[in-house]
Amino acid sequence: MARPPFIKSLRLIDFRSYAKLDVLFDGRPVVLYGKNGAGKTNLLEAISLLSPGRGMRRAKLIDLSRKITQPNDPTSPLKHWGITARLGTDNLEDDDIKLSTGQSPEAPTRRKLRIDGTPANSRDMAELLTINWLSPAQDKLFTGPASDRRKFLDRLCLAHFADHGRISLAYERARMERGRLLNDGPQDRVWYEALEKDLANHGAHIARARVNTVNALEHELADSLSPAFPTSSLTL
Structure with a gap:
């Protein structure tokens, strides 16, 4: 039986509390730990957005953007966020798939999806990766x-x-x-x-x-x- 694909790498740009984050995975189970406010849930939310829908928090797109200055300042300008993941089933990179989603300056109210750089839709995304979650909420x-x-x-x-x-x-x-x-x-x-x-x-x-x-x-x-x-x- 073929091994299901897993996230081999994840990059966040201007997403929630992260200005930039690069993470590598190897297919084994992952445990996140840290102090309150460290960004654990933000990271999980980013992964949930690699599936169809509005993610585990069902937040508005504008709420996912990182503010340049203080988060409690309503006048702070927002960045356009982006999430990129590399999917694979082994250590070889030849068959890896690049999955990305985020905002663009041209259409900040709509989420854009791309697979290997080509525009895609939610159905294409669901065929590549299935993500489920069960949270305290x-x-x-x-x-x-x-x-x-x-x-x-x-x-x-x-x-x-x-x-x-x-x-x-x-x-x-x-x-x-x-x-x-x-x-x-x-x-x-x-x-x-x-x-x-x-x-x-x-x-x-x-x-x-x-x-x-x-x-x-x-x-x-x-x-x-x-x-x-x-x-x-x-x-x-």
Whole structure:
């Protein structure tokens, strides 16, 4: 079985508290430690932005930029931030992939993505690297509303189905459009039936991806059972 890609190097430019940071990795587990405010969470947030979405903090793009002077000074000018990672599966550099994201002076309100220097989209990014996280801010994941758990499961689905994010967005767009038609009165029956068909097709794909992901997790749990720990079971 081929080894999954891992981040071999990471560079941050004007991101949060970092003016510039270069880090090397070798594929082994990493533990970050340091005093409060040292930048540990900022580094993890930067890595989370190498996946589709708004990252683990869901921050606005402007909030990710490093201020030139004091962070509490609202008049301080902002830098345009950038994140670059080199992905690979071994020590050879021939097959490494360069993944980058960040702001640009031309469009500071939009996040730009590039793969090996070529403009890319979120789907391209999801096919290269899947990133999941469970942070203290998610402590209420299993006691809060079911929608939070569905969002978390959908992110896990991206590890197995690169199209899951695109299909989920298409489902939400069709659902909102159907709601608008119902409020206004479904005068265009053909359009209404087309939306119903899209909802059924997208919904079936989403349900199948969720079931398959939960089954895969259940199999992993079964294969790693230890008499020292209680058994667990996942259902959907």
